[in-house]
Amino acid sequence: MTNDKQLGLAGTVAGLGLAIGGLAFGAFLSQRRKGGDDDAPFYTRKSTDSDNAVLGRTVTIRKPRAELYAFWRDFGNLPKFMENVETIRNEGDHRVWVIKAPAGQTVEIKTEVCEDVEGKRIAWRSVEGSDIETSGSVEFADAPGDRGTRVSLVMSYDPPAGNLGRAIAKLFQREPEVQARHDLKRFKGLMETGEIATSAHRKENTRAAKQQEKET
Amino acid sequence: MRALTWHGTHDVRVDTVDDPEIINSRDAIIEVTSTAICGSDLHLYDGVIPGVLPGDVLGHEFMGRVVETGSDSTLEKGQRVVVPFTISCGGCFHCQIQQFSACENSNPAEKQDMSAKLYGHSMAALFGYSHMTGGYSGGQAEYVRVPYSDVGPIVIPDHLDDDKVLFLSDILPTGWMAAENAEIQPDDTVAVWGCGPVGLFAIQSAIVMGASKVIAIDHYPNRLALAKQLGAEVIDFRKTNVREALMEMSGGIGVDAVIDAVGMESHGFAIDNIVDVVKQKVGMGADRASALKQAILAVRPGGRVSIPGVYGGITDKFPLGALMEKGLQIRSGQTHVQRYTKDLLEKIEDGTLDTTFLISHRLPLEDAACGYECFRTEQDSWTKVVLKPGMDMPAAN
Numbered sequence: 345m346t347n348d349k350q351l352g353l354a355g356t357v358a359g360l361g362l363a364i365g366g367l368a369f370g371a372f373l374s375q376r377r378k379g380g381d382d383d384a385p386f387y388t389r390k391s392t393d394s395d396n397a398v399l400g401r402t403v404t405i406r407k408p409r410a411e412l413y414a415f416w417r418d419f420g421n422l423p424k425f426m427e428n429v430e431t432i433r434n435e436g437d438h439r440v441w442v443i444k445a446p447a448g449q450t451v452e453i454k455t456e457v458c459e460d461v462e463g464k465r466i467a468w469r470s471v472e473g474s475d476i477e478t479s480g481s482v483e484f485a486d487a488p489g490d491r492g493t494r495v496s497l498v499m500s501y502d503p504p505a506g507n508l509g510r511a512i513a514k515l516f517q518r519e520p521e522v523q524a525r526h527d528l529k530r531f532k533g534l535m536e537t538g539e540i541a542t543s544a545h546r547k548e549n550t551r552a553a554k555q556q557e558k559e560t
Numbered sequence: 561m562r563a564l565t566w567h568g569t570h571d572v573r574v575d576t577v578d579d580p581e582i583i584n585s586r587d588a589i590i591e592v593t594s595t596a597i598c599g600s601d602l603h604l605y606d607g608v609i610p611g612v613l614p615g616d617v618l619g620h621e622f623m624g625r626v627v628e629t630g631s632d633s634t635l636e637k638g639q640r641v642v643v644p645f646t647i648s649c650g651g652c653f654h655c656q657i658q659q660f661s662a663c664e665n666s667n668p669a670e671k672q673d674m675s676a677k678l679y680g681h682s683m684a685a686l687f688g689y690s691h692m693t694g695g696y697s698g699g700q701a702e703y704v705r706v707p708y709s710d711v712g713p714i715v716i717p718d719h720l721d722d723d724k725v726l727f728l729s730d731i732l733p734t735g736w737m738a739a740e741n742a743e744i745q746p747d748d749t750v751a752v753w754g755c756g757p758v759g760l761f762a763i764q765s766a767i768v769m770g771a772s773k774v775i776a777i778d779h780y781p782n783r784l785a786l787a788k789q790l791g792a793e794v795i796d797f798r799k800t801n802v803r804e805a806l807m808e809m810s811g812g813i814g815v816d817a818v819i820d821a822v823g824m825e826s827h828g829f830a831i832d833n834i835v836d837v838v839k840q841k842v843g844m845g846a847d848r849a850s851a852l853k854q855a856i857l858a859v860r861p862g863g864r865v866s867i868p869g870v871y872g873g874i875t876d877k878f879p880l881g882a883l884m885e886k887g888l889q890i891r892s893g894q895t896h897v898q899r900y901t902k903d904l905l906e907k908i909e910d911g912t913l914d915t916t917f918l919i920s921h922r923l924p925l926e927d928a929a930c931g932y933e934c935f936r937t938e939q940d941s942w943t944k945v946v947l948k949p950g951m952d953m954p955a956a957n
Contacts, residue, residue: 406653491653522673529669536651537708538632539584541668543685543696545705546581551670 398500399521403532406492409484413463425530428523451475477502497528563617563701564928569607572929580705585632588709594722595622595699597935597945599756600870605932611690620645620687621729622699634710641713644897645730647685650711661894667694702949714901727915733900735761738868741891742817749773751815753851755783759821763792780940806858814860822851823869856882867892918944924951
């Protein structure tokens with residue numbers, strides 16, 4: 345039988361442990377976010393401490409912050425510029441992203457929004473029942489003068505079957521980093537020009553049309 | 561429709577290909593009435609530009625009649641338009657500051673990686689000029705799909721013939737921007753290397769801008785004669801020591817500004833080792849590469865260096881010391897065509913600029929392949945080839 349005093353001590357120790365752990369974790373997070381000694385974003389470091397693949401990319405879009413945030417926050421819009429996202433459907437509080445994978449397969453990722461700061465930042469992470477463990481965030485910051493908004497996308501993911509999986513994915517042009525870079529460029533183009541640039545000669549030759557053809 | 565398509569080095573053919581159609585709402589379809597072969601098309605013809613695929617439709621200097629418009633196009637059916645060779649969205653940072661040839665959106669996202677790797681930044685899209693710059697079908701065709709038709713094309717009044725305005729699409733603004741980049745002052749002596757179409761237009765522009773003397777450097781007699789006709793003094797580099805001559809002709813000071821309208825033609829987009837191979841194979845290579853180096857040595861301290869000539873790769877033995885020690889300014893780049901079209905159209909209308917002197921040959925589109933071959937091999941007499949899709953009979957030039 346445990347008396348109150350012991351419980352109190354244990355509680356204090358546990359609390360202290362949590363506090364120290366929390367501090368350490370916080371320091372780790374801020375260190376990662378800061379990227380170390382310099383002011384560069386952590387994902388531009390030559391080596392990251394994480395086992396997960398981390399990618400980040402910023403574009404400047406000549407549109408107001410609020411407009412870009414609102415467009416992104418309406419998740420149904422994302423497949424318009426995320427070429428490999430087939431659909432995003434609601435499932436209770438969660439969203440299920442159906443994403444094209446190599447060799448005609450698809451993966452499903454069930455996500456929850458874990459942070460949502462109006463006009464500034466949206467963060468999400470995968471929950472149980474997802475094929476890939478992933479988390480990400482998009483941040484919107486005013487660019488100087490009338491240059492519009494700086495939009496930064498940061499994603500971390502556990503590559504399927506490690507490096508081999510990434511190598512295969514790369515071969516099929518589904519490498520997440522390449523995807524994310526292109527998707528962000530398409531987002532920029534869609535917002536600034538109202539359309540996705542294509543050099544196709546006819547409608548059936550656009551990438552979107554070709555992808556649909558493959559699926560049916 | 562009929563179109564000039566690329567099949568390999570020195571292999572271009574006029575084939576039947578699918579007609580283009582409107583895809584995005586800002587698109588327009590243009591029925592081409594005149595389209596020219598550009599010196600830079602010869603880079604594609606010579607196979608030195610990567611990212612060209614068999615079947616690609618070439619051509620980036622074209623004009624025609626609007627036959628179809630997307631719902632957000634500002635053009636109207638029946639209007640005559642000249643289309644800039646650079647494709648620009650009008651909405652990005654670079655378009656907004658009028659650096660149209662650095663448009664961030666026209667080159668589709670998935671095609672930007674190659675130039676981003678080579679140059680650190682991706683390139684804007686161009687018509688008919690490899691998949692590195694977008695892979696858009698070009699203007700040596702009966703019809704062209706023109707994206708962002710509310711931004712690029714300039715409407716031409718009916719009383720101006722095609723031949724007078726066609727070159728607004730590329731070489732006229734390119735020559736003009738070359739002179740503008742040389743920051744010409746009224747008492748300046750300006751030297752221009754290369755009397756091809758861009759060099760000749762740069763000479764004409766420099767004179768309009770008030771240069772007191774323009775000196776043209778080439779070795780083709782006919783091209784030097786054209787430069788002289790425009791009011792330039794000429795130097796045949798095969799016969800004359802160019803640097804010594806330029807010093808003498810500028811009173812021992814050196815020329816105030818130099819314009820390299822030659823470029824690295826035979827070297828194209830090659831990387832180091834390929835450049836070396838080409839250098840060995842092509843005797844002319846060394847001469848062409850030396851134009852810029854010669855220009856940098858010839859310009860006076862504190863002078864300006866303007867480079868409209870096309871370079872794509874890496875160069876060696878660059879006179880970096882002369883650049884620094886003499887305190888030179890260098891400006892270059894693909895032309896921001898949309899920035900100049902309106903002003904230059906006015907200068908054509910009021911007679912300040914004439915462009916028709918340049919055209920040596922007019923051919924039906926069907927004879928385009930022959931036009932490429934002659935333009936490449938007969939550089940002295942074939943100064944500029946204009947293809948006319950509507951022309952039935954071979955022209956007797």
